[in-house]
Amino acid sequence: MDLEIIVQGAQAESKPELKLWLRLLSTTKLISHEIRRRLRAEYGATLPQFDLLAQLYRERDGLRLGELSRRTMVTNGNVTGLVERLEADGLVVRETPDGDRxxxxxxxxxKGEEFFAGMAAAHEGWLRDMMADVSPELIQSMLREVGLLKISARNHLSGAEEE
Amino acid sequence: MDLEIIVQGAQAESKPELKLWLRLLSTTKLISHEIRRRLRAEYGATLPQFDLLAQLYRERDGLRLGELSRRTMVTNGNVTGLVERLEADGLVVRETPDGDRxxxxxxxxxKGEEFFAGMAAAHEGWLRDMMADVSPELIQSMLREVGLLKISARNHLSGAEEE
DNA sequence: CCGAAATGCTTTAAATGTCAAAGGTCGGCG
DNA sequence: CGCCGACCTTTGACATTTAAAGCATTTCGG
Structure with missing residues (x-):
């Protein structure tokens, strides 16, 4: 039934980092699956598409594909295909600026703005619903703590990543 | 640079659930990417393969494919291909029990046990490293809180899921 | 200016992912 | 015995993903 319950088992008492990671991962997967299913059922959209549109919604002047790639943590080649499909749906347009071809x-x-606005409102509602049993204080607490975890992880990447 | 920083912006003050979700998602992605890269570089393995092997490592008698599917949160059809590739690599064998064909x-x-044991030790080390700047108390605290979040999310799925 | 290096995007191959439908197999009921 | 329904896995058609190779364009050193 549950990934982490099974993965732990015998030597569960130690390894708190591993335990936390498995719990984070399974929780994120659970919520992602739910959001993906609803996006698909109600809007015919995928999660990566939603993410990409969200970025563009905040930058009305548009974004370069490389910038989109970094912000969505999706590889370059993937952004190409995503934008292609969204363009075919009429939600996005591609332009090449004069300065740099x-x-x-x-x-x-x-059309894309209108479409995204509807999805975003629903998306937010789904999240509020799924977190309904978690108190506002706990949400604030997690927000802070996960932020610290993220900083720690970023500072210990193997790839050459400075700030 | 950072998904959530950009996604928020103007109306960032409100919507704590959305904010927490974006932070969870970006943190999980960050760590996943790092683990995926190291698995690939040092072991030539992928993350789903690692997940699947982890389940089998804990159940030395083996697991039915449907059970593997539930535990890894991967669809049935996908497990078939995953196991096929691992079998081709000699890490896994498939058997049909006499009782139920x-x-x-x-x-x-x-060979699979040995291979996975090495990966698992490294994997655990990577996690400890990435969480090195987070105090043990904070890890325990997050463990508890994320657990509560997971329960809340599970209780508010749209799909028919009882417990 | 020229050519090499860097930059930005696209293409490609292999793996993963979904979903739906088809294929065997088992169990129970008439 | 024989069939129907339930169960488990595989297959097939596609969408998505990553890493790496491939193009085109720009930049920069000489």
Whole structure:
């Protein structure tokens, strides 16, 4: 039934980092699956598409594909395909600025803005619903603590990542 | 640079659930990417393969594919291909028990056990390293809180899921 | 200016992921 | 005995993902 319950078992008492990681991962998967299912059922959209549109919704002048890639933590090649599909759906347009013809900028169409606005409202409601049994204090507490974890992880990456 | 920093912006003050979700998601992605990269670089393995082997490592008698599917949160059809590749690598064997020929049980080979044991030790070390700046108290606290969040999310799924 | 290096995007191959439908197999009921 | 329904896995069609290779364009040193 539950990944972490089974993965632990015998030597569960120690290894708190591993335990926390498994719990984080399974919780995130659980919520992601639910959001993915609802996005698909109610809007015919995928989670990566939602993420990408969210970025563009906040930057009305559009974003370069490389920038989109970094912000969504999706690889370059993937952004290409995602934007292609969204463009085919009429939610996004691609433009090449005059200054640098290597660059492609994606931006929302009016249709895309309207479409995303509806999804975003529903998305927020789903999250409030799924977190309904968690007190506001606990949410604030987790927000802070997960922030610290994220900083720690970022400071211990193997790839050359400075700040 | 950072998904959540950008996604928030203007109306960031409210919507704590959304904010927490974005932070959870980006943190999990960050750690996943790092683990995936190291697994690939040092062991030539993928994250789903690691997950699947981890389940089998804890159940030396093997697991039915359907059970593997539930534990790894991966669909049935996907487990088939995953196990096929691992079998081709000699890490896993498939057997059909005498009692019920509908069933396929996957279990680790000695080679698979040895291989996974090495990966698991490294994996645990990577996690300790990435969480090095987080105090043990905070880890315990997050463990508890994320557990509560998971329960809340599970109780508010749209799919018919009782307990 | 020229050519090498860097930059930005796209393409490719292999793996993973979903979903739905098809294939065997088992169990029970008439 | 024989069939129907339930159970388990595989298959098939596609969408998504990553890493790496491939193109085109720009930048910079000489």
């Amino acid at each position: 290597r660059v492609t900028v994606a931006k929302l169409t009016p | 509908r069933v396929t049980v996957a279990k680790l080979t000695p």
